Amino acid sequence: MKFLLTLATFALAQSAFAFPTAPFDALKTTIEHSEKSTQAETYDFEGIIKLNNCSGSLIRFQGQPTSSKAVVLTNGHCYSAGVFGGMMKPGEVIYNKTISRDMKIFNKDMKTFPVKATRVLYGTMTDTDIALYELSESYDSIMSKYKIEPFSLDTVRPFEGTNIDIVSGYWERGYSCAIDAFIFNLKEEGYTFKDSIRYTDGCATVGGTSGSPIISRGTRSVIAINNTANESGKKCTMNNPCEINEQGTITVLRDKKYGQQTYNIYSCLRPDFNIDLSIPGCVLPKPRN
Numbered sequence: 001m002k003f004l005l006t007l008a009t010f011a012l013a014q015s016a017f018a019f020p021t022a023p024f025d026a027l028k029t030t031i032e033h034s035e036k037s038t039q040a041e042t043y044d045f046e047g048i049i050k051l052n053n054c055s056g057s058l059i060r061f062q063g064q065p066t067s068s069k070a071v072v073l074t075n076g077h078c079y080s081a082g083v084f085g086g087m088m089k090p091g092e093v094i095y096n097k098t099i100s101r102d103m104k105i106f107n108k109d110m111k112t113f114p115v116k117a118t119r120v121l122y123g124t125m126t127d128t129d130i131a132l133y134e135l136s137e138s139y140d141s142i143m144s145k146y147k148i149e150p151f152s153l154d155t156v157r158p159f160e161g162t163n164i165d166i167v168s169g170y171w172e173r174g175y176s177c178a179i180d181a182f183i184f185n186l187k188e189e190g191y192t193f194k195d196s197i198r199y200t201d202g203c204a205t206v207g208g209t210s211g212s213p214i215i216s217r218g219t220r221s222v223i224a225i226n227n228t229a230n231e232s233g234k235k236c237t238m239n240n241p242c243e244i245n246e247q248g249t250i251t252v253l254r255d256k257k258y259g260q261q262t263y264n265i266y267s268c269l270r271p272d273f274n275i276d277l278s279i280p281g282c283v284l285p286k287p288r289n
Contacts, residue, residue: 036110036172043167043174044220046108047150048213049115050169051101054078056133057167057213058105058142059222060150061266064273066139070115070150071132072103073262074211075227076123079131087125090190093287094123094131095277101133105148106169113146122268122275126285127194128260129227131211132275151213154223155266158197163217166199166226166259170208176217177202186258187250188228188241197224197259198243205229205257214259222262229257 039045049056049072056074060066077087079094088094097120104112116136123131135142142148160179167174177200186196197214205212205226214224233254234240241258243251268275268282277286 039173040108040110043165044108044215045106045110045167045169045172045174047148047220048106048167048169049074049211050104050106050112050172051078051211053170054208054210055167055169055171055212055226056103057169057222058148058150059153059213060139061153061269061273062155066143068138068273070135070137070139070142071121072115072117072135073153073213073222073225074131074133075129075225076125076131077129077227078211079120079123088123090192091126091285091288092124093126093285094120095275095287096121097123099133103133103135104169105142105146107146107148110172113148115142122265122277122284124285125191127192128264128284129191129193130225130260130262130265132265149220151215151220151222153262153265154216154221155263157261157263158216158223162223164199164203164223165215165217166203166205166209166212167215168205168209168212168226171206175203175205175209183243183258184246185244186228186241187236187244189236189238193227193241193258193260195261197261198253199257199259203257224259224261226257226259230254 047058056072059073101117105115117133118136119134121132162179180198180200183196186193212226213222231239236242264283268284270276
């Protein structure tokens with residue numbers, strides 16, 4: 001998964017900017033300021049989340065009261081690798097777990113503010129790759145303090161050809177492309193993701209963009225979540241997922257990027273907007289007994 005590149009990439013970036021000369025530092029500041037201004041003008045950063053290892057987004061379920069505790073969406077592998085040092089196993093599910101994790105949230109001008117997650121509502125790397133965090137504050141509180149509105153999590157399956165933006169809080173930049181195809185099964189080592197999204201060229205995501213929201217362009221509607229890519233053309237290995245169709249045919253597409261759909265979260269929501277895996281029709285994987 002793309003997060004495996006994050007630490008190495010970050011280390012390279014840090015060493016590249018270690019030169020002590022004042023002219024270089026001044027130039028770096030100018031470039032960074034210019035780049036950030038361009039990104040803020042091009043992409044919608046309001047509600048984007050920066051984790052220590054990944055990206056995410058502040059989302060609100062449709063119809064959810066703004067007085068509710070706020071929810072952050074990211075990848076399941078961002079939860080396990082970022083906090084506990086190892087990925088969740090195939091079949092593993094995290095459900096309603098008390099935790100403490102610091103995050104940063106962007107406003108529309110790309111200024112960041114601290115927020116804290118206190119509970120994992122749900123997390124898995126089986127069939128999909130998602131984690132939902134509950135924050136210590138409500139949507140109303142975040143709006144009052146920081147003037148930040150959440151994204152809306154879409155309720156329906158997206159369409160092929162939809163123009164999308166993928167916005168990374170970790171790297172503070174966005175990518176634009178479209179939904180190229182839906183993949184029956186995407187296999188990455190021992191993990192299998194169902195009905196994954198493949199992007200057209202243009203969304204050249206890298207390590208650290210894991211968990212970034214896939215946003216229907218021109219809206220504030222999150223329709224999926226970025227999670228992996230085939231980096232070197234290998235077959236069904238870590239960081240090299242392969243596509244498997246209904247007939248079992250395996251296809252390897254080097255440099256292709258993929259995401260996971262999120263509308264199916266609604267199948268497990270109670271009227272009070274809490275996740276309940278016992279609801280009839282809930283399609284999210286359940287914990288093993």
